[in-house]
Structures are given as C-alpha cells and as structure tokens.
Amino acid sequence: MTKDRAGGLIAIGSLMFFVERTxxxxxxxxxxxxxxxxxxxxxxxxxxxxxxxxxRESYRHAATYVDISKHAGRVxxxxxxxxxxxx
Numbered sequence: 001m002t003k004d005r006a007g008g009l010i011a012i013g014s015l016m017f018f019v020e021r022t023x024x025x026x027x028x029x030x031x032x033x034x035x036x037x038x039x040x041x042x043x044x045x046x047x048x049x050x051x052x053x054x055x056r057e058s059y060r061h062a063a064t065y066v067d068i069s070k071h072a073g074r075v076x077x078x079x080x081x082x083x084x085x086x087x
Contacts (some may be wrong), residue, residue: 003052013038013052021045 009028011017014054021042028035028047035048043050 009033009035011035011037011042017042021047 009024011021011024017037018039018041021037022041022045025035025042025047027048037043037047037050038052038085040050040052
C-alpha cells in the first residue's frame with residue numbers, strides 16, 4: 001500500500017474483504033491510509049468508516065416479499081409500492 005503511495009483505500013463488499021477485514025484494517029492503519037469499507041463490521045474492527053447496505057434490513061424485506069409471493073402467488077409492483085408507502 002505504501003510502495004505505490006496510494007491516497008486511500010476503498011474495500012468494496014466482497015467475501016474476501018469481509019473475511020480478511022481485521023488484517024486489511026490493520027494494514028491500512030499501519031500505513032496511515034484512510035479507508036472506506038463496504039461492511040459495518042470493518043468499521044467495528046477499527047476501520048475509518050463503512051458505507052453500504054444494511055444487510056439485515058435487506059434480508060427482512062426479502063422475507064416479506066417471499067411471504068407475499070407465497071400467499072398471493074406472485075410479487076407485483078403494487079405490493080412493493082404498498083410496502084414502501086407503509087414504511
């Protein structure tokens with residue numbers, strides 16, 4: 001990271017970055033490199049900040065649509081729109 005004199009690090013959301021988050025955070029800190037991560041767990045491990053979707057909320061919404069589909073036979077635009085208005 002320091003050899004090429006990077007000005008910052010963006011660790012996008014991927015399984016590899018998630019699994020190695022502690023090591024990546026440590027390397028970025030040692031190099032005094034500002035870093036933005038795709039998962040909040042990286043920020044919780046000591047990273048500067050994280051910016052990405054709330055996966056727990058995404059899975060909750062997915063379960064809602066599966067339930068709607070199961071009972072109604074399909075998920076349509078109206079059911080999604082009603083969910084957005086209710087929120």
